[in-house]
Amino acid sequence: MRQLLVIGIGAGDPDYVTIQAVKALNRVDVFFVLDKGEAKQDLVALREEILRRHVERDHRVVSARDPERDVSAGPYAEAVEDWRRRRADVCERMILDELPDGGTGAFLVWGDPSLYDSTLGIVEDIAARGNVELDYEVVPGISSVSALAARHRTVLNRVGGGVQVTTGRRMSAGFPADVDDVAVMLDVRPMTRLPAEGVDVYWGAYVGTPDEILLAGPLEKVAPRIDAAREEARARKGWIMDTYLLRRRS
Template identity: 50%
Template sequence: MKTILLIGIGPGDPDALTLAAVKAIRRTDVFFFLEKEGDGKDSLIRFRREILAEHAGDRSYRIATGASPRRDRASADYQGAVEDWRHRRTQVIADLIDANMKDGETGAFLLWGDPALYDGTMQNLHDLIAKGRDDIAFEVIPGITCIQALTAKHRIPLNRVGEEIVITTGRQIETGDPAAVHNSVVMLDSRDAFMRLRDQPDMDIFWGGDVGSPDEILIAGPLDGTADRIAETIKTQRARKGWVMDTYILRRRQRAKGSSRTDGDG
């Protein structure tokens, strides 16, 4: 049996690794790195190598790399493009396992944040096993998410009393009903979708770019007064290093009965 560990390594701060993640790293024989095309990929790989140098201990290990397939972002069929990308990625992972692992060994993927939040590797392994790969088993080691890091840095609670919290994507914010946004965490926004809501009354934003890394930038305030600044910051960061990992919360101000304070604020 070949055991695969999906290890959440947090949003970019080496100190954000859990003790469980460190222990998992120290029992791994081979680490799999899926390299993405484009600017910024070197820093993503470098961070993983720094984690191994700091936490792997004296135990010997191997690193195997593969090219992460590109998704067709121009396709009008979004769901179909994602499915095609997922299947091709599953094959890349299967090839890495077959070429680099012996029976009885442990392999691992070091995954940003938490493996269960907007990462497809877990589904890739489910797909492999569903196709009859009974020689593979996997374990998930949860990690600190960018959401937890964002709320900690801004010193705000994630939830508010008596109200749901929605975790969504920039694509949904761009196409959904602005009036339906009350307390939403927005991830994977490559199109500055928050600009669409800048005229909404009583809307605040808590934005973070590369939270937990040396490049961390935090901006918070009324959306109508900060949207341009955030958009310019994103543009500058992308021009400087090719990418920016950003997450933000859009939150309508609420007034508790008989109080001028926002519900949930400390």
Template identity: 55%
Template sequence: MRKIYVIGIGAGDPDHLTLQAAKAIGRTNVFFLIDKGETKQSLIDLRERIIRGYSHPHKRIVEGRDPDRDRTPADYTGTIAGWRHQRGVMLEGLIAEHLKEDEIGALLVWGDPSLYDSTIAILEEILGRGATTFAYEVIPGISSVSALAAKHRIGLNRVGRPFQVTTGRRLADEGWPEGVDDVVVMLDAQQAFTAHPDAEIYWGAYVSTEDELLASGRVGEVAEEIVKTRAEARERHGWIMDTYLLRRNVVEGGGIGEAAPQ
């Protein structure tokens, strides 16, 4: 049976590639790359650099065009479901046409495939239709969240305390999540951190790439500069991927006060 690797390739540094991932790339016959348009050519370039570095000389690269989607939809959940379906149909066609029954294919996923990535769900949808069959294996990678914490030299949690990973949309709509004082935020087009001026923020964009941007401090003091830097970077590159940790200051007993020592 055909097999597909879903390979986490890290947050942008080619050195993030694990030994497990490198071995899987070396066994792959066909690489499926999703083209997101000219403004994100650098994403394709890094994947191709990794493929050249670790694959065998007889590999094949097949590119598919990512379906367009509304970035500010009224029905977010329904829009994402429709986009995933369209991407699945496109990817299923590529697999059926280019991956032979005894071959291995691979999808190279930014960060880690388990964290805010649709690849696993899309493959399950394809298999659910029953027309195209294959086995697949997921290989973890270094997420942007892990890379962000390493760059700022911080832990994501404090002793005995939980943290939560959420989206900018949920932070903006629902406010600070209950029961946690440390919140990792991804996919924040709304820049929802600006509503929490007393929190500490550890922010990063294009983390672990040559274009990396970092900032930290009390939100009320650094928010304006982050917003400006983010807008300029998006204009310059045509896209942006950023992540941040919001840390509410607490004292022993759970009250809000001075930051706990790290």
């Protein structure tokens, strides 16, 4: 039996790693990494820094190239499912080749494994195939949504209200009905497309890292600044990770 740990390592700051996660990190024999290419070497460096700070036992790091997702393929759900299947193929091969029976391996997940991340689905797929006998555990982490609220010194929901966590793709259809507070992830589209009347925004990119950018205020005024900051950051670094909270004014 092989053991897998799916460990949430927080939104970017190595200090976001919880005590529970540190304990889990120090049970691991082999860390598995899907390499996303040269443009995202900053993410590899952050993982290496987390391991350097928090892991005190001998271990190995095994990496493989992350399959590309065809963003032009459709429909969207089928394209994502195909991409996840190909990722599962790669991860299964790493586990079979690099993790001996009785060993403990781990996937490190940015933020929290339960929130818009495919790792758990991949592990479930591998387990269901039956080619490798394994058990797995999940260690929660500080999500980018939680980190964003903390950095802006605000809460996600107001008294008696709820908050919806959604994607930029869904926000393109408009502000959700009967919701006053919306946390948005995975948005690559211009902020100026969003309905802005009576809405405030709390936005952050690379939250918890030295490159962190924070902007907040009335959406109609701040949206152009956010779009400009996104483009500058993407041109400078080659990638961007950002999250924002939209709040209807009372």
